[in-house]
Amino acid sequence: MPHQSFHPPERTLMGPGPSDVNPRVLEALARPTIGHLDPAFVGLMDEMKVLLRYAFQTEYSLTMPVSAPGSAGMETCFVNLVEPGDKVVICQNGVFGGRMKENVERCGGVAVMVEDPWGTAVDPGKTDETLRAHPDAKILAFVHAETSTGAISDAATLAEIARKHDCLTIVDCVTSLGGSPLKVGEWGLDAVYSGTQKCLSCTPGLSPVTFSDRAVEVVKNRKTRVQSWFMDLNLVLGYWGSGAQRAYHHTAPINALYGLHEALVILENEGIENAWQRHDLNHAALRAGIEAMGLSFAVAKADRLPQLNSVMIPEGVDDAAVRASLLQAYNLEIGAGLGPMAGKIWRIGLMGYASNQTNVLFCLGALDAVLSAQHAPIESGVAVEAAMQVYSA
């Protein structure tokens, strides 16, 4: 029995990512492939670096997309900066801090954890104390926007604390890039990685990274070789560096880069401050609807990400049945909770292209209908109107 072409269902993606992709990005993916050493492609790479610097709000020279998903971007930061025996202080307030620990240990480093409850921001005071107690720490690593919980942390303050203790920072900005204010240069972050499938309205598969000159110096002056050949920035830079030195390293994912370039052109065209405001507005509308239904958020207002809304699952409601019903009957994907939050929250994403009025109203209407059908204790029939009041204000 021969296999057939795969035609995916048309979903509305309002989970933790991938989020809805801008149709312009999908169209760009299908453009004709060219060689990875073609002068036209080299021009694309040069533009990409400029556009990524805009998205990250930095002038760092080493700014480029890693040719693999966000978790490879994370690993690129750790394997290049951590040498055996290096001490890294890691702030954990969700899934991804734990993954950072895994990375440090696999590099032969020593991880010192600063634990905060899931769903809260990283505590700068505790971080400061920990760094003081570990004066030999080389790096502070933390997550700017925790995709597993929807909490944002104060990256500017954490970076300032790190500098005070003469530490580099490694910062996970997978979910913040393009959705929440992120000012890599002004805040002086040192090694930052992100993903394409969240607030950039692009498909998954690439990981934009940016490194401060200070971090690049550390990479260049390592005592040991980077344990990964694929992720060794000393080699990757020969390819993504300036024209004269360009050397073959690996074959770049050409068409995926067409898509990212298009997504970044769209972001530049909108203006990054406007993108941040759009994420705020749609979050406010969703929040109005969620609260009008009588539901509540898992994250305190001050720490809440606009692009990832963790909503408490009401008592007696069947988590999996609600999500399955939304997916099957409405073609609407929302996310489940992870780890200790599994079964307790839904994660409703309003990321990038998915952060729009239609999605907010559609999601509220669908959630209202599905919860009502389950006889959930909610106020039915008021959410959409509450959200519309925000848009009309």
Next chain:
Amino acid sequence: MPHQSFHPPERTLMGPGPSDVNPRVLEALARPTIGHLDPAFVGLMDEMKVLLRYAFQTEYSLTMPVSAPGSAGMETCFVNLVEPGDKVVICQNGVFGGRMKENVERCGGVAVMVEDPWGTAVDPGKTDETLRAHPDAKILAFVHAETSTGAISDAATLAEIARKHDCLTIVDCVTSLGGSPLKVGEWGLDAVYSGTQKCLSCTPGLSPVTFSDRAVEVVKNRKTRVQSWFMDLNLVLGYWGSGAQRAYHHTAPINALYGLHEALVILENEGIENAWQRHDLNHAALRAGIEAMGLSFAVAKADRLPQLNSVMIPEGVDDAAVRASLLQAYNLEIGAGLGPMAGKIWRIGLMGYASNQTNVLFCLGALDAVLSAQHAPIESGVAVEAAMQVYSA
């Protein structure tokens, strides 16, 4: 000055890869993105494994695409199988054997090299001798089809020698998969990696891999943790494994996987033996034209890959000028030589969708015209007809 959408030139890609992409694959890339835990996507993953097993000609359970380019597929094989202190015998007859050495050393392993001249096949006798001299070797690594030279090696015989010495094999099949007979199961290869941008007619960015049960046992029984979190098969398997155990590891590059699935459906539809024959036929036609022009091949006939033709650059011809002229005036990309073969050969790819009659005739005509304009010592005006005689036979 705002940036604009990128519209690539329409090239004919006859270099060492990426090669021409089947338009059906490009179209598939642009289909709507769905979530990486969506039941529909899980179905796609299951089909992908079946289709990849067909392409590799194996029943190995662990068969899947790594979410990154071929060099990450290579690294996936080495970091999972090599532990610190392990001895690996590597056959080098081109660029990629050297990269294998880099990988072994970065895993803390000891590389023992078997050197053969660039452009020749790996010598089984020398390999056997080396393994006999190193009875503590754990792995034999070699390249099936050397993309840097266009030489094919006898993978079946090399694997048999490895088994005799109780070694696992790691085999680079980046350029052979879909283009030359490759029978992973019958030959008993243990860890095989490939790329999508060569004979599969797909875009670059993914690396299909397949592991024998024997290799999987070695991975599962490691004394040390795999140094890469992203490439650790113990974790990746939780995601690509069977349905019940499926656990989030990283966000798969959804749309790139649509493209690979489509490419594999096309291959299944053509039939893999037919694809091998097509590559042979177009190579024969190109060869007839090349030889009619008075040009010669860098690789002896018995070792020659049909999908990668290394043609000697005639005396007095400006390598870079010819390639630039082909690219600029004809939109035709052919490849340069690498390493010791730089400036001495051109690499003309006839891979996947690019292996067709139109490309062969177009390339011969263009090469004839450009070389004639450079007053190269060739027989002009006969190449296309010589190739046509092969097609008419």
